[in-house]
Amino acid sequence: MTDFFQDLKPLRFDPDGADLAFRHYDPDETLMGKRMEDHLRFAVAYWHSFAWPGGDPFGGQTFQRPWFGDTMELARLKADVAFEMFDLLGVPFFCWHDADIRPEGDSFAESRRNLEEMTDYLMDKMEGRKTKLLWGTANLFSHRRFMAGAATNPDPEIFAWSAATVKLCMDATRKMGGQNYVLWGGREGYETLLNTDLKRERTQAGRFLQMAVEYKHKIGFEGAILIEPKPQEPTKHQYDYDVATVYGFLKDFGLENEVKVNVEQGHAILAGHSFEHELALAAALDIFGSIDMNRNDYQSGWDTDQFPNNVPEVALAYYEVLKAGGFTTGGTNFDARLRRQSLDPVDLVAAHAGAMDVCARGLKAAAAMLEDGTLETMRAERYAGWDAPEGKALLESDLESIAASVEADGIDPQPRSGRQEILESIVNRFV
Amino acid sequence: MTDFFQDLKPLRFDPDGADLAFRHYDPDETLMGKRMEDHLRFAVAYWHSFAWPGGDPFGGQTFQRPWFGDTMELARLKADVAFEMFDLLGVPFFCWHDADIRPEGDSFAESRRNLEEMTDYLMDKMEGRKTKLLWGTANLFSHRRFMAGAATNPDPEIFAWSAATVKLCMDATRKMGGQNYVLWGGREGYETLLNTDLKRERTQAGRFLQMAVEYKHKIGFEGAILIEPKPQEPTKHQYDYDVATVYGFLKDFGLENEVKVNVEQGHAILAGHSFEHELALAAALDIFGSIDMNRNDYQSGWDTDQFPNNVPEVALAYYEVLKAGGFTTGGTNFDARLRRQSLDPVDLVAAHAGAMDVCARGLKAAAAMLEDGTLETMRAERYAGWDAPEGKALLESDLESIAASVEADGIDPQPRSGRQEILESIVNRFV
Amino acid sequence: MTDFFQDLKPLRFDPDGADLAFRHYDPDETLMGKRMEDHLRFAVAYWHSFAWPGGDPFGGQTFQRPWFGDTMELARLKADVAFEMFDLLGVPFFCWHDADIRPEGDSFAESRRNLEEMTDYLMDKMEGRKTKLLWGTANLFSHRRFMAGAATNPDPEIFAWSAATVKLCMDATRKMGGQNYVLWGGREGYETLLNTDLKRERTQAGRFLQMAVEYKHKIGFEGAILIEPKPQEPTKHQYDYDVATVYGFLKDFGLENEVKVNVEQGHAILAGHSFEHELALAAALDIFGSIDMNRNDYQSGWDTDQFPNNVPEVALAYYEVLKAGGFTTGGTNFDARLRRQSLDPVDLVAAHAGAMDVCARGLKAAAAMLEDGTLETMRAERYAGWDAPEGKALLESDLESIAASVEADGIDPQPRSGRQEILESIVNRFV
Amino acid sequence: MTDFFQDLKPLRFDPDGADLAFRHYDPDETLMGKRMEDHLRFAVAYWHSFAWPGGDPFGGQTFQRPWFGDTMELARLKADVAFEMFDLLGVPFFCWHDADIRPEGDSFAESRRNLEEMTDYLMDKMEGRKTKLLWGTANLFSHRRFMAGAATNPDPEIFAWSAATVKLCMDATRKMGGQNYVLWGGREGYETLLNTDLKRERTQAGRFLQMAVEYKHKIGFEGAILIEPKPQEPTKHQYDYDVATVYGFLKDFGLENEVKVNVEQGHAILAGHSFEHELALAAALDIFGSIDMNRNDYQSGWDTDQFPNNVPEVALAYYEVLKAGGFTTGGTNFDARLRRQSLDPVDLVAAHAGAMDVCARGLKAAAAMLEDGTLETMRAERYAGWDAPEGKALLESDLESIAASVEADGIDPQPRSGRQEILESIVNRFV
Ligand SMILES: [Co+2]
Ligand SMILES: [Co+2]
Ligand SMILES: [Co+2]
Ligand SMILES: [Co+2]
Ligand SMILES: [Co+2]
Ligand SMILES: [Co+2]
Ligand SMILES: [Co+2]
Ligand SMILES: [Co+2]
Incomplete structure (x- = not known):
């Protein structure tokens, strides 16, 4: 046990509302014939909760976590704390990028070895625990080599690096029993059309995705391949703009039966849609996969990735999820960051707990509306x-x-x- | 001759800049082996210039045109004035909705007869003149019957009415030698998901478009079928959101080789894109058709349909048009309204003349950039x-x-x- | 009795939820020592509920009310129906513009006489009823004469017309026992800076407001003078942009102790603020007066004026109202329009009832948070x-x-x- | 000489357009009786050009400058390169934050000594050169201590630290002959109203600004005190939202004759205004001071700080500057960042040169419009x-x-x- 969370105890369901308890999230409550835990399938995002230092464009690190740094030892400490939080929350899933869980090496090979070692370490921790891997993904946007894109880079070497990285990450996801593999094309877009060959980049992206699907079948990975749409930021324009755009892209490359979408509220908002619109559309097009349940601020034009807090909005989202038949391999990933002023360990736990309660209330309302039937x-x-x-x-x-x-x-x-x-x-x- | 434009004379090319002359638009100037007029293919929009009364959500009519009213006689007066303006400007094209050129009848049959009579009248006027029909379209959004959509209406009778109207309008377009037929789905969307069956409505829209394409082939209409994307307004959400969305829709209904897009700057902006993005994407997807060259105000969140006035922006748009091979059946339609305070007849002529000069400058710059070759x-x-x-x-x-x-x-x-x-x-x- | 609302009965408080009952709004429930009705002080807006025909920029009238038209007889019918709805809802207040309640005359004098006659008629209806006038205001934006502004018009004659109209409307408000007089500067702004003398127009607006305040004191009107901020629409830019802008304007013209603000959620949103921000700021600057409790759609860039439906948001708004000491002369005006597809009389009643319940729930939550005290x-x-x-x-x-x-x-x-x-x-x- | 810019030569005015020459900026050309250089008063921003590593919320450093690091020696190397660029461009001014020019020390006292030593070093470099200091400012937003604001922090110690820092920076600005002192309240705002005492924070900000003005008079600093408005980012809401808001704030604290504004295009856009609006309003309120001539992308909702490139827009901005009488102590600061993919030293020089040409063209057009007189x-x-x-x-x-x-x-x-x-x-x- 690390001492990060000090004397915090695992959170229990307590509708009367002690501090740091779930007032609404009761994993075992049954709704429409299924346990609440199995409906919601909560996942903690490794990156925001354990790797993000609290910076923004006008200021640097505010969090001072004992595991910050680039060594394997610190990576293991980070993992120890992460699983302590998974235990506190009782979450059934987590998600990672390669860059979250292992230090970058000096070469591709060293990064690979770091990843393999750390996934072993994580699997040891998963042993005997309830928390499983919802999805893995590759961070193809943070390092400066990706500044002009990964699959859509003008430089074929970076396409190659990215393809190799996806192979590693899909291998690791499969090894860990992950239920999905996600691609978020953080820099698959452009800063200016003036230097961009849109058609060529789109073709590269299509071929890249085909390769990923081919590899999935080759290795017998059973999980779903998911694309996470986002319209912009960090790029001025991202190719996976929204659900409708991704659908046209999939049709064009013959992948509409192979790939589904991971829909994030904040990205829906940035693209000019409500979250429930994107979910309803994904269901109508039969490409609904999973959700990132974080929110953007309606007065900000950038991606704030806040924990959800508005029950009526969350209820409408789960209403679409339930109408679509609920999650199969997908789940509710909190792709949510603490505000950078929320410095204390308890903030991290309380933020997740509050969000889980918001989702539980939303789900219960959604199920009740469906069972009532008036709307339908x-x-x-x-x-x-x-x-x-x-x-x-x-x-x-x-x-x-x-x-x-x-x-x-x-x-x-x-x-x-x-x-x-x-x-x-x-x-x-x-x- | 009506006396609406009083003593205004046809505008000439005069680079030294008399009032109400073209300083940059010289129809006969040759660029990249083609006359400027044949590059730009300007069209006046009948609706904004002759049918719009100047209202906005907070106030009614400001324009007091002598032809406002619902009789055939006034419709003919309107046509007389319209062609006088086409002559003043020397524009090669115009565009219409059925509702712009004929009064609404008390029944479908009466509206049809009004339309047939007025298209005959317009053809008489076109006789011996240079101004041709760039495209026709059906207004399936103004009358209260369309308040919940046309093809996507929950009521099959309104689908039927709309289909019958498109038949009439395509017939009329063909009769008048129109080079394209446009569908803008003004209310093909929703106000609230709560009462909407997204999947069903999308299927209706797809079948409707297939019927239009089938009919085109049946009657041997040689023009192009164009969809004009728009993300919202008047609806909260429109199905033809943007070029990428329309592409996915066309692929889904097997129409990607049958239908192209008419791209409007203002609609691109509302959807979160630059105009040149939408044009480049349409070209990359091989569905580029035509443009509506009006602009939105960057500080307003609604569709202001202003005349273009920023040459650098217009140049980047024509750069994409030229890279796509230029217009074939398409052209530059000014889907632009006078500001509602621009009351005088001279405002109407001067607004078009200024916009034509802006486009001419933009086109010349675009051609020069392409010929220079540095960018490419x-x-x-x-x-x-x-x-x-x-x-x-x-x-x-x-x-x-x-x-x-x-x-x-x-x-x-x-x-x-x-x-x-x-x-x-x-x-x-x-x- | 008209037959507009047919057999609808006055709504009662019924927490078990019959159709068309209040599930949460119980006028007599006491919160923080005050009746709920006296906290919320609901008002119906005459314009949206009885004068708006359902048009938008892409389509005309959808509502077909028997009182639509320009005669005094129809104006009286409209008033009859309005008071029938006030009775059904049991609302303590309503609000009007002159243009809502009387037909426009052929001259200023005729319009004045129409107004005087109709205010007499309304006072007869108020006699013996609970519904009082929360505020009156002048419509200085719909008629084409106001297209370039009222007080800020380049033409002094329109300033004069507007000043005379405010006099009439303040007289009428006082006569009817109105508790506030509101100015919303619908066209006090500009379409283009190119034709605008910003400084001169701002001076005109300041002097106009001083005159209104001077007249208030002269006639002994006891109510508050309120400005309703809005950033844009219909204009590209409105001088009363937001609460902070209005404050600077009031300070400049020495009116910060004479004039308060009527804050509307939708206008806050358009200006880039949350509703609660504008309320908190108004309270901090000691100019908080009243609220327009309608909402905008977060995905639309224009003023949709929808009925409120999100309880958590409404709760945060009332939290600021309660912290500011609650309403004195102000209240909760529903400056909200039915969606133009909501054609039926029952829609009108149900929309208000639903909104009243949303506000009641929000108020109760706000009071509970304050009494709990943890936040503070x-x-x-x-x-x-x-x-x-x-x-x-x-x-x-x-x-x-x-x-x-x-x-x-x-x-x-x-x-x-x-x-x-x-x-x-x-x-x-x-x- | 460092070898950073290798063999680049000082840029000359060459209208025929060699590479890396000014095609439009001719410092000695006279417009309206004043040299172009004296009209435009260009300044390079030390921070964006020399201190920014190229990061964004989704990726780290892309620039690898030899002077990156935290030692005094590297700070001197940075200064050497900066002045080499000032020489290449022939700019008359530069601007700094304390944090740009000196390494952070381990204590306030050490930071002060570092600042004093570096300002001496910069003054040595200024000796015999044309480049002067347009303004200095304090970075009160990057270090984690400022995460909840500087003057508006809930912790008085941070107010004290900030006040002490402003004293140092104003001293240094005066020592270096700076012509203005700027305050940009990067974190003077809030992330959530729930933890914020708006009124108290506003009072703190007002008193802080009064202290700065009092100190200016005490030390006899002759320059202007400027506030730079911005609506949001990094905060959800910033108190200096826009020009109108700042004006109300100044009036409230009796500072409207002591403080002026530094207006940035990007911040105007984020607040919902055109740049020319903010300039015209500042002039109308008699608080116009200086400009930050960078632009935001119209499709992005965050502050991109790009170099200006649209001549018609820039012309309208300088039109307002000229109508306001032109700059006195103010100038044209390029608060502009290279795109993070623009890695090469030549990008840095070329970006400034292109921007200077854009401004020169804009200024010439503005002067011509004013001299022509038709608009006025x-x-x-x-x-x-x-x-x-x-x-x-x-x-x-x-x-x-x-x-x-x-x-x-x-x-x-x-x-x-x-x-x-x-x-x-x-x-x-x-x-
Ligand atoms: Co996000
Ligand atoms: Co996400
Ligand atoms: Co439009
Ligand atoms: Co159009
Ligand atoms: Co409104
Ligand atoms: Co209102
Ligand atoms: Co900026
Ligand atoms: Co700036």
Whole structure:
């Protein structure tokens, strides 16, 4: 045991609300026939919680963690503390980038060896514990070599480095029993069109993803491959802009049945969408995979990655997740950072606990709305005309026949109320 | 002759700059082997210039045009004035919605007859004139029947009405020799997800577009079918969000070789993109069709549809148009409104003239940049590694082989300057 | 009785949740020693609920109300229906613009007579009813004469017309026992700086406001004068941008003790602020007056004026209201429009009822947070150093002495956790 | 001589356009009776050009400058290179933060000694050179001690540290002949209202600024004190939001005649304003001081601090500067960063040279527009009514008299065209 969290005790479910307890998250509560833990499938993000020093564009490190530094020994200390927090929270999953869990080596080979050693170390820690790996991913954006992209770099050597890194990370994910492998194209975009060959870079990205899928099948990795859309930041423009953009990209490279999306609230917001829109669209396109449940600030134009705190919004997100059938390999990853002023170890635990409670409340409300059924009944009524024989026939018809019948029948369609405010009030009964 | 424009004379090219002359737009000047008029292919938008009364959400009509009203006689007066302006400007094209050129009838049949009569009237006016029809389109968003969408309406009758209207408008476009037919899905989106079946509506939209394409082939319409992307407004969310979204939609419904896009600067901005991004992407995806050359205000979050006035921005747009091979059936439509305080007839003419000059300057700068070649040379140099045999082989390889060679060769890729500021200065030599 | 609302019955408080009942709004429930009704002081906005036809920039009227039209008879019918809704909801207040309640006349004098006649009619209706006037205001933005502003118009005649109108409206407000008089400068701004004399227009606005204050004192109007800040829309830039801007304006014209602000959530959002920020700032500057409790959509860049529906956000707003001492003359005006698809009379009633419940829940949470005291205790602890003698002395000191003591004492200040996530979780216990 | 810039030669004015020459910036060209150099008063920002390592929230250092590190020796090397660039560019000014020019010491006293030693070193370099100090400022935001603000910190010790630092920096600025002293309140704001006492923090900020002004007078510093407004980033909300907010703040603390503003384009944009708006408003309020001439990307919601590249926009900014009488103590500071991919020394020089040319073109256009006079004539005509006796009398009148005369005279004001498009075309003749 490290002494980082001092005398903090594992959090229990306590609806009466002691400090540092779950007031709403009861892993064993059953909703729609499934345990809450199995619905939510919470994961802690190694990077934000253990690797981020608290910097922003106008200031450096605020956190002073005893494990900060570039040695294997410190990497092990970091892992020790991480698993202590997983135990405190009782989370079933965590997620990592290679760069979070191992020090960068002086060469590719040394970085590989560091990664292999650290994944062994993490597997030892997982042994006998409940916390598993939700997904692994490669950090292809922090080192200066990636400044102009990874797969989409003008330099083929960097494509090669990136491809090799994805191989390592997918191997490591498989070794650790990870349930998904994620690609977030942090610098797969551009700073200025003036130096960019958009078409060429898009082709590189498509081929890169095909290689990743081919390798998955080759090694028999059973998990899902996920792309995480984001419109911009750090780049001026990122190719995986949003769910709809990723879908077109997948179709173009024949990958729409191979790859799904990991949707993050903050990235949805930056792209001009609500979180629930992106989730509903992913479900409609049959590419829904997993979520990053953090939020952006509505008054900031950058990616703040805050812990979720608004129950009604979270409820609408889980409503779409449940309508999509719930998570299979996916889960609820907190891709969330403490505010850089939240210096204390207790802040780290309390932030996760608060977020887990927010999600639990949101999930319960979502399940109740689905079981109540009013929303879905009203939705179905609105489209009932399309389920009638005339509606079905219409879609099989053609412009000329339709035009003839419009005149012949003298139709004069009348609008009907969309009942938005009433629907919003119905939601408010549950949240 | 009406007396609307009083004693205004047709505008001439006069670089020394009399009032109400073109200082830069010289239709006969040759650039890259083509007349400027044939490059730019300017079109006046009937709706903004002749049908818009000057209202906004906080106030009504400011313009008091003698042709405002709902009779056929006034519709003819409107057409007379429109063609007088086309003559003053010497524009080769105009564009319309059905609702701009004919009064709404009491029934579908009456509206159809009004449309047929007015298109005959317009064809009489076109006879012996240079101004042709760039494109026609159907207004499926203004009347209250469309409040919940046209093709994506929950009510099949409105789908039918809309389909019949598109048939009429495509017929009319073909009759008038129109070179394109445009669909802008003004209300093909939603106000709230709570009452919306996203998947169902998307399917309706896809089938609707297929019907339009089928009908085009049936009647032998030779023009292009174009979709105009827009992310939102009037809806909270529109299905044709941006070029990338439309591409995915076309792929899904097997229409990517049948339909192209009409890209508007203001809509690009609302979707979080630069205009040149949308143009470059459309070209990369081989769906570039035409442009609406109006601009939004960067400090406003809504669609202001202002006349273009920033030459450097317009130059970058035409640079992408020229790189894409220039317009074929497409052109430069001014989907631009006078500010509602610009009450005088001369404002209408001067706004178009100023915009045409801005475009002419932009086009000349774009052509000069392309002919100079520095930008393209620098771009090609940046990606040169991909044209070498090793680069080409890399895309044919696989993760495992690549990873092996990265270690075996001990590669350590070094970043190279992206030279953004130098490239921006090169552009500034031309604009 | 009109038949507009058909058989709807006055809404009662019914926590078990019949349809069209209040589940949370119980006027007589006491919080912090005051009845809920007296805390919230709800007002219905005459304009959005009874005068708005449902248009947007891309489509016209969707509502077809029997009172639409320009006659006195229809104005009386509108008033009849309005008061029927006030009765159904049991609201203590309503608000109007002159243009909402009377038809525009052919001359100023006729409009004045229409206003006087209609205010008499409204007073008859108020007789024996609970619903009073929260505030009146002048519509100085809809008619085309105001297209370039009212007080800030380049034409002195329009300043005069506007000044005369404010006189009428303040007279009418006083006559009807209104508790405030509001100025929203809908077109007090500009479309382009190129034709604008910013300094001159600002001076005009300042003098106009002084005249309004002078007139208030002259006639002995006891209510408060309120400015409603908004950053833009319909103008590109409005002079009353936000609370901080209005404060500087008031200071400049010596009016900071005479005028307060009416803060609207949607306008706060458009200006880049949270609602609670604007409320807290207004309280800190001692100019807090009243609120418009509607919301904007976070994904739209324009003013959607939707009914509030997010309880946690509303709770934070009322928390600031309560900390500021609650309303005196002010109240909670729903400056909210039905979505234009919400066609049915029941939508109008249900939207208000839902919003009243949202506010009631928010208020109860805010009161509970204040009574609990944890938030305020933690806030006070954070600043405790400033309450110590050294802290107080510091503000009385000077740079030179401070610099000397910093070195002499060798101070090395250490940052302390800001505890944001913990505070957010505390809030979530109450909402 | 260091070897950083290798064989680069001082840039000359060469309109025919050799590489790395000024095509438009001719320091000795006379405009409106003043040399171009004396109009523009260019300054290089020490921080972005010499201290910024190229990091962003998703990646670390990309620049590898030989002077990076924390020793006095490296600080001197940095200064040597900086002055070599000043010589290459022939800029008349530079600007610094204390943290840019000296290494942080282990105590306040050591930091002070480092600063004193480095300012001596810089003064030696200035000796015999043309480059002077435009302004100095204190970095009160990068070190973790400032994470919750400087003057507005909840901890009085940090207020003290900050006050002492401002004293040192103002001393150093005066010693070096600086013409202004700037305060940018990077963290004078909040991350969450929940832990913030807005009123108290605002009072601290006001008193802090008073102390700075008192100290200026005490030591006889002749330069101007400037505040640089910014709405947010790094904080969620910054107290110096924009020019209007700063004005209200200055009025409140009696400083409106003591302090002016340093306006940055990027910060104007983030606050929802155009750059020219902020400049025109500062001039109207008589607090215009200086400018930071960098730009933000219109598609990014964060502060990109790019070099200016759009001549028409820059022309409108200098138009307001010239209308305000031009700079006195102020100047044109490039608070601009290279893009982090622009790795080469030549990028640094070329970026400044390109920006200087953009500004020179903008200034020449602005001067030509002013000398031409059409814009100002048209503006004056629009307000002519206010210069007539009736217009003047109106502002001295009162609501009652005005209302009486509106009816008595039967006025019916008619709107006149605002001529926006024509004005935009006039501008386009010059840019
Ligand atoms: Co994120
Ligand atoms: Co994420
Ligand atoms: Co548009
Ligand atoms: Co358009
Ligand atoms: Co509003
Ligand atoms: Co309002
Ligand atoms: Co900046
Ligand atoms: Co700056």
